[in-house]
Amino acid sequence: MDIARPELKQRKRRRQLILGAIATALVAAAGIGLARLGPALPSVDRSSVLVDAVKRGELLREVRGPGTLVPKEIRWIAAETAARVERIVVKPGATVETDTIILELSNPELEDQLRAAQTAVTAAESDLAAKRTDLKSKLLDEQSALAAANAEYASSRMQAEAEKPLAEKGIIPAVQYKRTLITLEQLKSRVDIEQQRVAEFQRNIAAQLSAEQARLDQLVNTRELRKRQADALHVRAGIAGVLQRVPLEEGQQVAAGTNLARVARPGELMAELRIAETQAKDVTLDQPVRVDTRNGVVEGRVLRVDPAVQNGSVQVDVELTGTLPPGARPDLSVDGTIEIERLPDVLYVGRPAFGQPDSEVRLFRVDPADGIAARVPVRLGKSSVNQIEVRNGLQVGDRVVLSDTSAYDQYDRIRLK
Numbered sequence: 001m002d003i004a005r006p007e008l009k010q011r012k013r014r015r016q017l018i019l020g021a022i023a024t025a026l027v028a029a030a031g032i033g034l035a036r037l038g039p040a041l042p043s044v045d046r047s048s049v050l051v052d053a054v055k056r057g058e059l060l061r062e063v064r065g066p067g068t069l070v071p072k073e074i075r076w077i078a079a080e081t082a083a084r085v086e087r088i089v090v091k092p093g094a095t096v097e098t099d100t101i102i103l104e105l106s107n108p109e110l111e112d113q114l115r116a117a118q119t120a121v122t123a124a125e126s127d128l129a130a131k132r133t134d135l136k137s138k139l140l141d142e143q144s145a146l147a148a149a150n151a152e153y154a155s156s157r158m159q160a161e162a163e164k165p166l167a168e169k170g171i172i173p174a175v176q177y178k179r180t181l182i183t184l185e186q187l188k189s190r191v192d193i194e195q196q197r198v199a200e201f202q203r204n205i206a207a208q209l210s211a212e213q214a215r216l217d218q219l220v221n222t223r224e225l226r227k228r229q230a231d232a233l234h235v236r237a238g239i240a241g242v243l244q245r246v247p248l249e250e251g252q253q254v255a256a257g258t259n260l261a262r263v264a265r266p267g268e269l270m271a272e273l274r275i276a277e278t279q280a281k282d283v284t285l286d287q288p289v290r291v292d293t294r295n296g297v298v299e300g301r302v303l304r305v306d307p308a309v310q311n312g313s314v315q316v317d318v319e320l321t322g323t324l325p326p327g328a329r330p331d332l333s334v335d336g337t338i339e340i341e342r343l344p345d346v347l348y349v350g351r352p353a354f355g356q357p358d359s360e361v362r363l364f365r366v367d368p369a370d371g372i373a374a375r376v377p378v379r380l381g382k383s384s385v386n387q388i389e390v391r392n393g394l395q396v397g398d399r400v401v402l403s404d405t406s407a408y409d410q411y412d413r414i415r416l417k
Contacts, residue, residue: 041372042408046416049403051366052350054394059348061340061384063283065313067273069293069332071264075239079258080232083107085248092246096237102246102261103235105254114230117223124216131212135205142201146194153187160184241265244330264330271300271318273336280305280314282340289318292335296325302338343382347390353404357383364401364414365394371416373401 083105090102160180167177237243245262248254271291275283289300299322306315318336355361359380364373378400381389394400408414 041413041415042411043415043417044373044408046371049401049405049416050350051399051416052402054347054349054390054396054398054400056345056347056396059343059346059382059384059387059389061282061343061382062337063275063279063340064335064337064385065273065275065279065316067271067291067316067318067334067336069269069328069330069334070272071241071266071330072268072270073239073241073265074244075237075241075263076259077102077235077238077261077263079105079254079256079260081107081110081229081256083110083233083254085250085252085254088246088248088250090243090246092243094243095241096243096263097240098237100237101234102237102243102263103248105233105235107229107233110226110229110233114223114226117219117226121216121219121223124212124219128209128212128216132209135208139198139201139205142194142198146191146198149187149191149194153184153191156180156184156187235260237261237263239263239265242330266330269324269328269330270303270320271334271336273316273318273334273338274313275316275338277309277312277314280316283314283316283338288339290337290339291318291320292337293325293328293332294334295327298322298324298328300336337385340384343389346381347394347396348387349390349394349400350402351383351386351388352400352402355380355383355388357381357388363393364405364408366399366401366416368399372413373416374413 084107085103086106087104088102089104090096090100096102160177163172163177163180166172167174241263242265243261244264246260248260254260271289273289283302283305285302285305287302289302291298291300298320300318300320302316303319304317306317308314316336316338352361352363357380361378361380362375363378365376366373376393378393379391381391383389405414
């Protein structure tokens, strides 16, 4: 006969309830734990990003830009008149001297103008000589009249002196002596007038000759201009150096002012660098520069900073103070690094992507223990080519990701594997 045991049934039910409660609690705890974990951290291959450590020490601020070597002295030779290119005597790349003829031009009209100018000068010289002779002859006539007036005046004065004692003694009538005195006064006035006439005529001669001489000088200048223009048809180098360009063809017609050739002194070179406009604000005169010619580095200094911006860059002229390596020549591509300043005892790190000077960025700082990188705000200061000052947010030895992490903007942490 079975004996009813209700306590066993209750104990079994109680055990089931306890196990169910424990299972429910475990499930709830697991859910809460998973909720707290949030989404899974994205993994980034460590080799695909650039990581750098924060250091303390001297930060050398530099800016860098590409450029070219150019001659210090360049001479562009321009056409003085319209002409036709008859012959190219020297080809680009040749060494030339001051009087080396590079091109031969022709202009028949200029030759006619030169002959006309020479004829005009000859005619003007003849006119000036004839004018001078004619005026000299007239001056002699005036001087002759003055001499005659002086002679009559002297004769009348002698007569008056002789008649004076005779008139006083009554030997001759007094009226005769008075007539002699009147004649003497008239002759004196005539002498004064003749002297004034001679003086005025001399001034008139000077004015007329000056006008003729000015006309002659003008014609001479015109003749010399035509001579220079005719001589310029034989285009000469003007300086000793290397002929770089002759942008013409034989038979081509050129207008006045057209550039015919460029000559440069190859031994005296300078560098023209193109610095980004955002970095050029700190470039000043006499700052030291290192110019990499791909065959050696040459020291230099900033000679000039262009005040204008062209295509987003500023031209900086650099005087080369060091010795140029072999193979350095005009138009050679170079890279220049300009030293701006030295900042002693500052925190600095490699320049991150999109990290601008005097700005605040959020960088991933790497925990060396687990390789997890967390975003931290970082205040940046002055920058150089590859490094930038750290003002706040990082300490010496901190390692931060410098690469572009815009693909992980929605995450505050990433895992480097």
